[in-house]
Amino acid sequence: MNAVRIRAIGSRVLQIVPTLLLATFLVFGLMQLVAGDPALLYAGENPTPERIEQVRQQFGLDRPFLVQYASWVGNAFMGDLSVSMMSSEPVLDAILRTLPHTLLIVGVSLCLSVLIGVPLGVMAATRARTPLDTTIMGFSSIGIAVPNFWLAMLLITAFSLNRQWFPATGAVLFSDDPVSALYHTLLPSMALAASGTAEIARQTRSALSEVLASQYVRTLRAKGLSTFRIIYLHGLKNIGVTLLTVMGLLVNRLLGATVVIEAVFAIPGIGSLVVQGAVAKDFPVVQGVVLAMVILVLLINLVIDILYTIIDPRTLRQ
Amino acid sequence: MHNQPLIEVKDASVLFPVQGSREPVRAVDGVSFAVQPRETFGIIGESGSGKSTLGRVIVCLQKPTGGTLLHAGQDPYELGSAQLRRHRRDYQMVFQDPNASLNPRMPVGASVREPLDIEGAMSRSERDARVVALMERVGLHPELAYRYPHELSGGQKQRANIARALSCRPKAIVCDEAVAALDVSIQADVLNLLAELQEEFGLTYVFVSHDLGVVSHISDNVAVMYLGKFMELGPAETLMKTPLHPYTQALLSAEPVPLPRSMRTKQRVILEGEIPSPLNPPSGCRFRTRCPLATERCAAEVPAWERHGPDHWVACHYAGAADVANPAPRAAAAVGAQP
Amino acid sequence: MNVKAIRARRNLWRRILSDKRALLSLAYLLGLTALAVLAPLVAPYSPIEQDYSQVLVPPGPEHWLGTDDVGRDILSRLIYGAPASVFGSLFAVAVAVAIGLPVGLFAGYVGGRIDDLVGRVIDTLLSFPAIVLAIGVTGALGINLVNAMFAIGLVFSPILARLVRAQTLVVKNEQYVEAARCAGAGHTRLLCKHVLPNIIHPVIVQITLLLAAALLAEASLSFLGLGVQPPAASWGGMLARAYNYMEISPWQIYPPGLAILSAALAFNALGESLRILLDPTSDRR
Numbered sequence: 053m054n055a056v057r058i059r060a061i062g063s064r065v066l067q068i069v070p071t072l073l074l075a076t077f078l079v080f081g082l083m084q085l086v087a088g089d090p091a092l093l094y095a096g097e098n099p100t101p102e103r104i105e106q107v108r109q110q111f112g113l114d115r116p117f118l119v120q121y122a123s124w125v126g127n128a129f130m131g132d133l134s135v136s137m138m139s140s141e142p143v144l145d146a147i148l149r150t151l152p153h154t155l156l157i158v159g160v161s162l163c164l165s166v167l168i169g170v171p172l173g174v175m176a177a178t179r180a181r182t183p184l185d186t187t188i189m190g191f192s193s194i195g196i197a198v199p200n201f202w203l204a205m206l207l208i209t210a211f212s213l214n215r216q217w218f219p220a221t222g223a224v225l226f227s228d229d230p231v232s233a234l235y236h237t238l239l240p241s242m243a244l245a246a247s248g249t250a251e252i253a254r255q256t257r258s259a260l261s262e263v264l265a266s267q268y269v270r271t272l273r274a275k276g277l278s279t280f281r282i283i284y285l286h287g288l289k290n291i292g293v294t295l296l297t298v299m300g301l302l303v304n305r306l307l308g309a310t311v312v313i314e315a316v317f318a319i320p321g322i323g324s325l326v327v328q329g330a331v332a333k334d335f336p337v338v339q340g341v342v343l344a345m346v347i348l349v350l351l352i353n354l355v356i357d358i359l360y361t362i363i364d365p366r367t368l369r370q
Numbered sequence: 371m372h373n374q375p376l377i378e379v380k381d382a383s384v385l386f387p388v389q390g391s392r393e394p395v396r397a398v399d400g401v402s403f404a405v406q407p408r409e410t411f412g413i414i415g416e417s418g419s420g421k422s423t424l425g426r427v428i429v430c431l432q433k434p435t436g437g438t439l440l441h442a443g444q445d446p447y448e449l450g451s452a453q454l455r456r457h458r459r460d461y462q463m464v465f466q467d468p469n470a471s472l473n474p475r476m477p478v479g480a481s482v483r484e485p486l487d488i489e490g491a492m493s494r495s496e497r498d499a500r501v502v503a504l505m506e507r508v509g510l511h512p513e514l515a516y517r518y519p520h521e522l523s524g525g526q527k528q529r530a531n532i533a534r535a536l537s538c539r540p541k542a543i544v545c546d547e548a549v550a551a552l553d554v555s556i557q558a559d560v561l562n563l564l565a566e567l568q569e570e571f572g573l574t575y576v577f578v579s580h581d582l583g584v585v586s587h588i589s590d591n592v593a594v595m596y597l598g599k600f601m602e603l604g605p606a607e608t609l610m611k612t613p614l615h616p617y618t619q620a621l622l623s624a625e626p627v628p629l630p631r632s633m634r635t636k637q638r639v640i641l642e643g644e645i646p647s648p649l650n651p652p653s654g655c656r657f658r659t660r661c662p663l664a665t666e667r668c669a670a671e672v673p674a675w676e677r678h679g680p681d682h683w684v685a686c687h688y689a690g691a692a693d694v695a696n697p698a699p700r701a702a703a704a705v706g707a708q709p
Numbered sequence: 710m711n712v713k714a715i716r717a718r719r720n721l722w723r724r725i726l727s728d729k730r731a732l733l734s735l736a737y738l739l740g741l742t743a744l745a746v747l748a749p750l751v752a753p754y755s756p757i758e759q760d761y762s763q764v765l766v767p768p769g770p771e772h773w774l775g776t777d778d779v780g781r782d783i784l785s786r787l788i789y790g791a792p793a794s795v796f797g798s799l800f801a802v803a804v805a806v807a808i809g810l811p812v813g814l815f816a817g818y819v820g821g822r823i824d825d826l827v828g829r830v831i832d833t834l835l836s837f838p839a840i841v842l843a844i845g846v847t848g849a850l851g852i853n854l855v856n857a858m859f860a861i862g863l864v865f866s867p868i869l870a871r872l873v874r875a876q877t878l879v880v881k882n883e884q885y886v887e888a889a890r891c892a893g894a895g896h897t898r899l900l901c902k903h904v905l906p907n908i909i910h911p912v913i914v915q916i917t918l919l920l921a922a923a924l925l926a927e928a929s930l931s932f933l934g935l936g937v938q939p940p941a942a943s944w945g946g947m948l949a950r951a952y953n954y955m956e957i958s959p960w961q962i963y964p965p966g967l968a969i970l971s972a973a974l975a976f977n978a979l980g981e982s983l984r985i986l987l988d989p990t991s992d993r994r
Contacts, residue, residue, distance in 0.1 A: 075833050082842075086849040197921065197973035199928050199945075202966035205952055209959055308838035312929045316952065326841055327933055330848025338845045342837070349836045429891055455893040463891050470884035475906040481885070485892035534888070 060361045068354050075346050076128070080121050083339045128343060134336035136329070143340035146325055151344070153223050154321035156233060157313065158306045160241035165248030165302065170288075170295070172249070173256025180261055188253060195250025200309055204243035204316040211239060221318040240317045244309055248302045255298045259291040292363045300356040304349050374443050375404035376542055376574050377411075377428055377461075382437035383598075384423050388649060395648050397423040399598035400437070402675070405542070405591075410568065410575040412589030412606065414582055414621070418645055420598040422466075425546045425578045429463045430454070442541075459485060462535040466547035468527035472519040478527075479505075479515025482534045489538055504533040508563060525556040529563070536567065542574040549584065561588060582621050586610050591681065594618045597648060597656040600675070604682035614678055614690040616661050655686070663688050724986055731982035734975040741972060745791040754782035756789035756942040765958045774964050777947070778954055786942040787964050793931070793943040794972060797858045798923035802916055804862025809869030810912070814900060816870070817877025828874065834867040840929060847935050854927075854943075857936040861926045865919055872915050876908035883907070910987035914980055921976035928969045944969050 115123075127133070133143035176188040212220035218239045226233040263269060311323030322341055329337030382401050385394040397420045405411040415421040426432040427439060430446050438445060446457050462485075465471040472481050479501050486497040502512045508529040519527055528548065535543050545564070549557040565588060568575060579585045585592060586606050593603040594617060602615040613619045623638050641660045646652055652659050658668040665687075673685045684690075725731050744751060754772075760780030768775045774783040816827035839861075846860035880886065886903050894903075930936035931945030939946060944965040951961035 071829075071833055074829060075836070078830065078833060079837075083845065083849065086846045193974065193977060194970070197925075197970055197977050199925055199948075199966065199969045199973070201929065201932055202948060202962065202969065205948070205955060205962050205966070209955060209962070213956055213959070304836060304838055308840035309929075311840055311844065312932060315933055323841070326844055327935070330844045330935060331852070333848060335849070338848055342841060342845050345838050345841050346836065349838060353836060431887060431891055455895060458891060458893045463888070465884050465888060467884055471888045473885040473889075473903055473907070476902075484889060484894070488893045488898070531888075534892070538892070 057361060061358050064354065064357050064361070068350060072347065072350060073125075075350060076125050076343065077121060079339070079343050079346055080124055081117075083335075083342070084117070084120075133340040133343070136334055136337045138328075138332050138334050138337075143336050146337065147322060147340060147344050150320055150322045150325045152225055152227070153319050154307070154310055154314070154323060156223075156226050156237050157240050157244060157310055157319070157321065158303065160234070160237050161244040161248060161306055162299065162302065164241055164245040165252050166295075166299070168245070169249040169252030170256050172253040174260060174288075176253065176257040177260035177264060180257075185257075189257070192250040192253050195246045195253075198246055200243050200246060201312040201316050203246050204240065204313055207239050207243055208316075223317070223319040223321070240313050240319060243316070244306060244313050247309070248306060251302065252295070252298055255294055256291065259294040260288075263290045289363075293360060296356050296359055296363065300353050303352050307345055307349065373406065375440075376407045376409075376442055377405040377576065378438075378440040378443075379403055379424075379428070380438045380440070382424075382427060382434040382439060384420070384427060384432060385435040391649070393649070396598050396651065397648065398427065398434070399651075401595075401598075401600055402437075403593055403600070403603060405574060405576060407541070407574055408568070408572055409591065410577060410589045412577045412579070412585035412592040413595055414579060414585050414592060415595035416580055416645055418597070418648055419595045420648070421578045421580075421595050422546050424595070425463065425544045425576060428542075428544050428576055429461045430458055431463070455488075459489060459538040460541040461544070462538070462540040462542070463544045463546060464528070464531050464535050464548045467551055468524050468531060469519070469551075471531055472527055474519055477516055477518055478522060478530050481519075482515070482530055482537060485534060485538045500537065501533070504536055505530070507567075508533045508536075509559075524552055525560065528552060528556075528560055532560075532563065532567070536571065539571065540573070542576065544576040544578065546578045547580070548577075550579065550581065557584070564588070583625055594621070597646065597651050599656060600683070600685065601657060602682075602684045602686075604679070608679065608682055612690075613693075614682070614684045615686045616663050616688075616692075617657050619693055657686075663692060721986075725983075728982050728986060730978050731986065734979040734982070737971070737975045738979065741791060741975075742795055744788060745795040748788050748792060752782075752785035752788040754785040756781060756786045757940045765954065767958065767960060775958070775960060777950055777961060783947070783961065783964055786947055787944070787968060789942040790937075790944045790947060790965065790968070793854060793937045793941070794924055794927055794969070797854055797927045797936075798920050798976075800855070801858040801862040801865065801923040801927070802919050804859055805865035805869050805919060806916065808863065809866035810873055812866070813870040813873025814877055814904070817874040818881055818896075818900060818904065820878070820881075824874070824878075827870075831867045831871050831874070835871065837864070839864045840926060843926065843930065844933075844935060847930065852935055852938070854931075854937045857930045858923070858927060861923055861930075865923065868919065869912070869915060873908060873912060876911060877904055880904050880907045911984075914984045914987060917976055917980035917983055921973045921980065924969065924973050924976065 131144055133147070135142050136146060139146075172188050172192075176185045179185050208220045211217045219236055220239075223236050224233040310321060311327060313319070314321040314323040315327065322344070326338055326341040328334070329341065380402050382398060383396065384398040385396055387394050399420075401424060403411070413421045413424060423432060427434050430439075433447060439447070441457070441461060444457075446454055449457055472478060476484075479498075482504060483497050483501045486492060486500060492500070501515060505512050505515060510526060510529050510533065514522060514526065514530075519530075522530065528551075531548075548564075549560050552560060561584065564575070567573060575588075577585055577589055586609070589606045591604065592606045592609050594601045594609070594615065596617055602609065602613065602618045609618060610622065613622055620641050643660045646656070646659055652669070654670050655661070655664070655668040655673050658664040661668065667687055671687070673687050675683055675685045676689070678684050678689055725735070758781065760776070763772070763776050763780045765778055766772055766776040766780075772782050772784065774787065776782055777786070812827065812831075816824045843857070843860040843864045846863060847857045850856040850860065881899075881904055883903075886899055889899055889903055927936055927943075928945035928948070931943040932949045934946075934949065937943035937946055947965040948962060948969075951958075951965065954961060
């Protein structure tokens with residue numbers, strides 16, 4: 053890695069600090085804004101005014117906004133995300149306990165999306181405007197519009213109830229038993245991957261079509277390169293940036309969609325955690341989870357940003 | 371000798387900040403001139419000379435960073451914002467690209483009527499009647515008022531622009547490359563129209579263009595602009611017959627002459643090099659990098675804006691010393707020209 | 710002058726109607742809306758009346774789509790679920806427009822450092838996982854359909870704001886805007902008569918696509934119990950109930966699932982058609 057690359061990567065890493073700060077500020081502000089007076093939430097059922105005041109002082113809610121924010125961020129940085137009102141479990145522990153399950157599903161789902169979506173997109177692009185193309189694009193439209201929890205139920209019906217090939221519920225930690233973990237993850241990931249596959253297929257097709265029609269490729273063809281070489285060596289490299297962009301957006305969407313999938317498959321992931329927290333009005337949990345997810349997305353986007361510089365030298369100039 | 375000028379610019383400059391550089395780009399750098407009522411003032415320059423920016427300064431679309439603009443002795447920027455909006459109606463502009471200057475989502479008639487709508491002085495039917503009259507005057511069938519811009523030809527759109535500029539009976543109109551985007555045959559029609567309108571409505575024109583032929587034809591006074599500064603300014607006839615600045619001479623020499631080559635007295639002067647970037651103008655005289663007469667003095671010293679005759683100004687250390695298009699030295703010095 | 714302007718707009722409708730995909734999706738959506746409005750008249754049974762003698766009945770002549778686990782007619786519940794989905798999505802997108810459009814317009818028009826800051830905030834907000842944020846907001850506001858849809862609208866507004874801002878940045882420098890300014894137009898007039906009409910087409914496409922996303926979001930939230938509250942009928946809620954009885958009455962999962970899928974598909978198809986029809990580069994009315 054030469055100096056220019058290192059500097060580009062370094063600048064991107066530095067740029068994330070203000071973004072992270074802004075993000076934490078927005079999370080905190082949004083939650084506070086929406087929650088109205090958190091003291092009411094903490095004080096329990098039918099609180100008396102004295103109780104509310106007591107809670108307010110106990111949790112430091114009478115301090116000015118920025119002070120509260122600063123102390124919250126400071127604590128979060130130290131790993132203290134407060135404690136769940138329901139279970140008294142430290143929020144950070146809850147997050148660390150549930151996150152691996154979610155990450156496994158999202159990871160497998162992302163892999164599936166790419167492994168299935170890209171070939172589909174290539175096929176559609178190379179046979180543009182044929183019935184095959186129309187069919188693939190039709191499936192893609194359905195994939196984007198289908199409710200993923202419904203798809204999950206269909207998969208369960210087909211493969212768990214009727215055929216007992218896969219388990220319908222439960223999850224296993226990857227660190228405990230990788231094979232079993234993946235086995236449990238397969239159906240949920242497939243349900244989650246539908247819209248991602250559709251999106252990737254679509255983007256691959258459109259980006260590849262553009263490349264195939266370009267003058268650059270026409271020159272290659274005139275030189276006699278086989279279609280295979282053109283697609284896989286030249287075509288895919290050029291659409292690498294597009295793919296990375298889509299994957300970045302997908303991670304964001306998948307982390308959100310995983311919430312519902314976890315409910316269907318009874319997976320104790322971070323999505324289930326936030327849903328339970330929301331239902332129970334467990335404010336610290338909800339705030340902590342949102343923060344964790346935001347940081348996760350920003351970090352993943354940073355990685356993708358760095359990958360850009362490796363794949364596409366043009367972005368180095370930024 | 372002169373009445374109060376309708377438009378007066380004193381040492382105006384327009385600086386644009388540049389990203390990543392402390393030096394701003396000096397699009398207009400110290401320009402002074404005056405335009406009398408009912409006069410046609412031409413400004414010639416290549417692209418990048420700053421002439422369009424100067425045109426926009428005159429109609430208050432661009433506030434000068436330095437110097438003053440006076441409209442009939444009044445600085446428009448001293449007016450309150452509501453007053454300024456009213457004042458602007460007297461100083462209109464016809465833009466270069468007929469395709470881009472009409473809102474694609476509004477019928478052409480509505481665009482022409484808009485200045486009147488903003489003025490709010492007449493009833494709707496009166497405004498519509500005025501639009502019909504204006505469109506007929508510029509040679510457009512009133513039916514076209516209902517059409518959308520993409521249904522009109524380039525010439526028709528430009529006439530609509532002229533109609534719009536006229537709607538509030540302005541005192542002055544700045545034509546920024548107003549005919550550059552039109553076919554040559556249409557150009558003549560539009561120019562004739564503009565001349566008629568000037569007579570009829572007593573208009574003052576500022577004509578900005580890169581086309582020397584067009585400008586010299588219709589202007590009373592002409593200014594030659596290069597990289598944000600005026601090189602020469604004077605009556606059109608004087609500039610055409612006895613240009614004193616090498617840049618003007620070169621521009622003139624490039625004009626097609628209806629004579630066989632053997633009979634031509636002037637040589638075509640091809641200016642060397644590219645126009646320098648406005649971000650980094652040459653020191654001293656800006657034109658020196660392409661000037662056949664350049665010396666060390668030109669690099670060291672910015673030429674002063676000097677008078678060389680009644681109403682004739684030049685910025686050149688060697689003004690009138692030679693005609694770069696005519697290799698033989700001049701027989702008689704031009705009136706008032708002193709090297 | 711008005712008659713002829715109307716004629717031009719009719720041409721646009723003619724083009725929309727001649728596109729089969731646009732026509733079909735529009736017809737479907739209008740039918741769905743009609744169903745949502747006329748639900749009480751069309752549904753054969755009450756959606757909440759329980760009949761323990763008719764529990765989990767498969768589809769038949771009396772109950773075309775069968776009954777659920779407390780004897781409620783599924784077809785009726787399906788019909789009564791339409792308003793939640795249709796009007797819920799409309800409300801959510803309305804919120805997104807009400808917040809996103811002015812913010813984007815303002816930022817794009819004003820430009821400079823304010824625009825830079827707003828752009829950063831928008832980009833950061835866009836990196837938040839939408840549903841999770843919506844869940845968080847709903848939990849804090851109180852769990853019901855209106856709050857849930859408001860949360861969705863809130864979460865979608867940066868998407869719209871980014872689009873509007875980008876379009877405004879381009880259009881505000883167009884020559885016709887300058888010409889209007891030269892004629893003395895003030896900011897309000899410039900924004901309303903010149904900028905807005907020229908950015909509205911991509912915004913309409915985006916709104917249609919957001920309607921699909923809002924519909925799916927509403928279904929997800931109702932499924933989780935964070936949207937429409939029982940016993941009211943909603944497609945997501947019906948799926949949640951059907952999930953519990955999947956083994957013994959698998960047919961229950963099809964009606965609400967297909968309803969959601971077809972509605973989302975229709976919105977997406979309409980959006981894609983509009984994108985091509987309203988494309989300014991092929992704008993010939």
